[in-house]
Amino acid sequence: MAIRLQMLTEDPKEIELIERYWAVDEFGQYLEKVSALAGLIEMAQGVTLTSFIRQRCNAFDENQVCPKCAELIEIKNRSQAKKVPQPSIKLCTLCQKDQDAIALEAQKAKAAELERQLTEYARNQSARTVDYSAIADRHVLLLLALDRAVTPRLTNGGFTIGDCRGLAPRYVGDFMQHLREAGLVLDDPSKARPGTYYWEGDDIWMLRDQVVYRLAPDAESRRADEVIRSLLDRVYTDAEGLFSLWLDYSVADVMRYLEAQCQLYNHELSEQELEEIKSTMRSALKTYSVSQLWSVVWKVVRDAASLANREYYNRWKAAATIPGKIRRNLEKVQRESIELKAWSRPEQHPAGTLGMVLGEILGVDENTSGHRVSSLVTWLTGQAxxxxxxxxxxxxxxxxxxxxxxxxxxxxxxxxxxxxxxxxxxxxxxxxxxxxxxxx
Incomplete structure (x- = not known):
């Protein structure tokens, strides 16, 4: 092993220390330990021997050459040296500097292109308008609920997903996605924090939690607060859409309770298991109330917690039984016409502004059965x-x-x-x- 040294100091003592630090025997073993050399010269407090030497000498390993220009590779400490010649994946200092400069220019070009595309996107967004008198009934209720959740930011500025937490017990992002897909809520890149939008390969990605949203402009050029007030006078006609929204909200209400109960007993459910439970609950909500399904969740989660303490079981295995237990419990209830108990809403589990709006428009709450909600929606929309x-x-x-x-x-x-x-x-x-x- 041969190390070529380029001294950056003229102090004889420092030069001697550097040479002793890099000195090796015929087998490539270092002659002296670092700990033995550390006290040979006075160094500032907190400075290590390796950093002291690196400031006063450039070391190049003759067993490693740059794959681009064949120059020797600079090493920073003993551990980077090689005992035998071998290919290096590391560039020499000059080649690395050139490569970094090229990468920096490419990064600047990407940043400029990102800025151009976001500016164009924002311009196109601003040109879009919405006829709010023609939007779907479910979107009217979502906008009314969103306005309550983020007041006054919906009609007077921008807001983020984090600002919308009061909209529903869970799945706030899904409700927002419905509004985005309908073109009612637009994202505003000009108000987002730096780094919200970025390149991933050739595609522009975004950090959802940092995206700033705003209400889409009105086709009649009314102010946002006037648009929201006009929605209060809506005559509802879409029974299927309203009932579907109630199901979406009620599933979120039930799954929020399930989440709290699972956290209480350290049960962890996979995404697939949660999706299975959501599907089961959505079907059950067409018949039962949210509060009745809370009682099912309460019973099943506690049964799983008891099962976890049995021999040959653990928390993971016990949690995996929850989706099946919920389904079988509901099947038994239906088969034997068992009357489900109704649980009260926990204090730490608010209904959300969407629940409040649904309650005011339909006259429903967590104790209203799916059968009853369907009937109320039918009468409200004149379908009956x-x-x-x-x-x-x-x-x-x-x-x-x-x-x-x-x-x-x-x-x-x-x-x-x-x-x-x-x-x-x-x-x-x-x-x-x-x-x-x-x-x-």
Missing amino acids: CSPTVEAELEEPIRELMTRALAQDVGSSVMLRFAELIRAGHEVGSAIEEIGEALRS
């Missing part, structure tokens, strides 16, 4: 008395009444019909259920 619905129900009603009178159970049928409607069933499903009972 539409000509199409009446035409579809005409024949089933005639058949039901004919059977009831033929079996002399007219009074019982009417009482059962009233009972099902009070429970939240739609007219069609109530008629179908009674009809099946009469045919059996």
